[in-house]
Amino acid sequence: MKKKGVVLLFILLIVLPLAGQNNKMFWKGDDNEKTAVGIIDNMTNTELLGQILMFSPRNDSVDGEFIHMLERNGIGSVKLYGRNISDLEKTARDIGRLQSAALNTRFGIPLFIATDQEGGWVRHIKHEMSTTPGSMAIGASSFPYDAAMAGYLIASELAVLGVNMNFAPVVDLYIAHDAYVIGPRSFSDDPQAAGILGTSFMHGQQKVGVISTAKHFPGHGRAETDSHLVLPTIRIDYSTLKRMDLYPYIMMINEGLPAIMSGHLYYPQLVDSIKPASLSKRILTDILRKDLGFEGLIITDDMTMVGANTGEDSLPVSCRKAVEAGNDIILVGMTYQSYRNIIKYLLAHMKTNTEFRERVRQSVKRVLMTKLRYLRAENAVNLQPDPAAVHENLEKVKSNAGSFFLEQACRGVTAFEKNKGEYNPELLRKSSVLVISQFDEFITAGRERLPSADGLLIAYTPYHSARKRTIERVMDTIDGYDTIIFHLSNPNSAQVLSACSEYSDKIIVISSLNPVHIREAGFDFTAFAVFGTGRESFAAAWGALLGDFVPSGTLPFKLKENEKK
């Protein structure tokens, strides 16, 4: 009897909140506009403000303090960084707890749970999540199908965990080749290609209810520096910007793009004082809203990045300016103390400044409209993902993907200009081969195909330069071999490769991540780019090396032979 009572209580505990959920305002009525307005008219300042804030938990788990803060302030969105993830089952459980807390608030408004899962180089959630070939590999094959499928599969994996918003696709045009921070995250330097591929990626994500966020508006691909570290300056006039960098956005807006991330990038020709685009009313309101007609969400890049903190302003003041500029969601990943300060400060401002309060209300309307449209949809991402089924469900996604990522990686393999059509795979089978790589997996993949090959693993770090002893070790080893497969993946290995330039006729380079690094070693090598660092990309590289197929990708940006760093 006692046991039965416990079971009954348990069932009630689970069912009651769920039953309650449907009675709350967010879940009632078919007319999204009416529901949103109804909620907003009843909201307190705290509830309004909460919907435009996106915070991230402190550690690798969601603690009670974070949930408490979320409930008390009606915070509307949560960002998960790599540091917040220790294992995927736990992540699914944490997301369920966060959503329960949100559903228990007055209107039952669920959360946006966001992360950066661009595919390829940048993926904040690792573990069993796929390492895909990445945007530049898609740009190299330039099939919209590849972009759509990549978006679909990446989003399907996110949906298993309960993540319903992805800060992808990156539609920055890779124009300044020193923009290492963008590099292989970009589809192309061509506005039309980036627009078509970005749109396809978005539709793929949309299929499984994941909200796409195109970034970094107006465009990070011309920045020679990284907005994490400084405020990059981009000297370009509006008509060029509109014809080039904004083109992918214009295309995607026409196709129903739900969100755009504003970047911490400074455009002296467009704004009248030194401030990032993310804090510029001219760029966000006059250009993005009025000129481009975007009615979706504008989300800031993380407000703690150096690019957003260049002046005297405190973080709360910068957040206020971000709202005034036209952002709808303010992203901050810092301490709980900082979140409290931001809330307190912005609330005080709402109280005394009716114009500001009106600005917040406008944003809340956009937030609610997007939540109603996506989180109540038939294909909405589950608010209560089943932690126990995470591994099984991820396996399901991967088995549905079949050999897609391998095929995509193969379609993306690109021969550099020099050796187009000249490469003879038979060479490899007849000679003694040494494989040099910063990735153990690359050597292993090679030896599966070519068991007689020897491997030499070199360090990936330091990122920007190679240690002297690494170069010496490589130089000592390569003499004894007929052919060297050199895997180039960062400036460190580029430096090693350039030390080997006298052996260029027996070296074949496979480039992962940013192909631009080859310019540091010169263009005398036979070389192929695969862009990715996942299993499929490495398999594709070896397939190309051994003549399984003839590489047909095209480098999606103009790398000039004489280009020097």
Place this chain on the structure above:
Amino acid sequence: MKWKRAKERHAGMLLEFLKCHEEKSIAPISFLLSNKNYHGRYLAQGGALVQMENHEIINAVMMKPGFICMPVLPRKDEFKASIEDLNSIFLPLLQSVFSAAGPSSWIDMFCKSVSLQPQTCVDYDYMVLEPAVQHGPQEASAYTIKKACVKDVEELMPLQRDYELEEVLVKPELYDESGSRALLKRQVREEIIFIALDKGTIVAKSGTNAKSYTYYQIGGVYTKHENRRNGLQQILMKKLCQIAADNGRSLALFVKPENHAAIRLYKSLGFNKTGKYSIYYMNF
């Protein structure tokens, strides 16, 4: 885990790390953010030491010109300098270190690990007001309150000297008038310093000496002896509270535990003691 000198490219990583421990590293953050055009050069010259794990900084020691070192050791249990680290990285740098400042447990751990022998230790209570609250309208006062500007520096110098001699310096012969003037000039330009004037003469000062994302650190609080017990600092501090509220910042300060009058004032304004702070002095 090995220690290394942070390079220019670590600046972002370093701020990423420090911002997660903001309350305890206001001065190091202030230094990096306010010098952001120069932090590359600062780091290139080995201004910070870092301990890394999986491409993330887990502990750091910031060196400030003037040879003050500020350890930030949230993972102090893993702060162990190997003999090799000591010889190659710490010793050459620490030979010239004049003082180490920070939360007591970090400083203690740091000095033990790198075998720094402090000659004097000064303890402080760490107090914060979070978040800063708005106080009512200013009550009428016989004093004039205003923000200090560069032309006030000369008149402020005697107060600054007495402040340093009474509150900061462990030995009077360490007072350096020109250094002190330069510092005050910089602070008047970059920080917020309020002064109280009695019939046109400056009698009290109070201001910030560092700022981070959501904090002001308060320092240089001093009232001339003959003007004490008049509630002057309360008026100045309320001004600072107001400025903090206007900026969405919290306030943090250090106070010697035996300074009962000051602690009473801070408590009355809503400050809470959140920890202990220490400055260890070496090599003088």
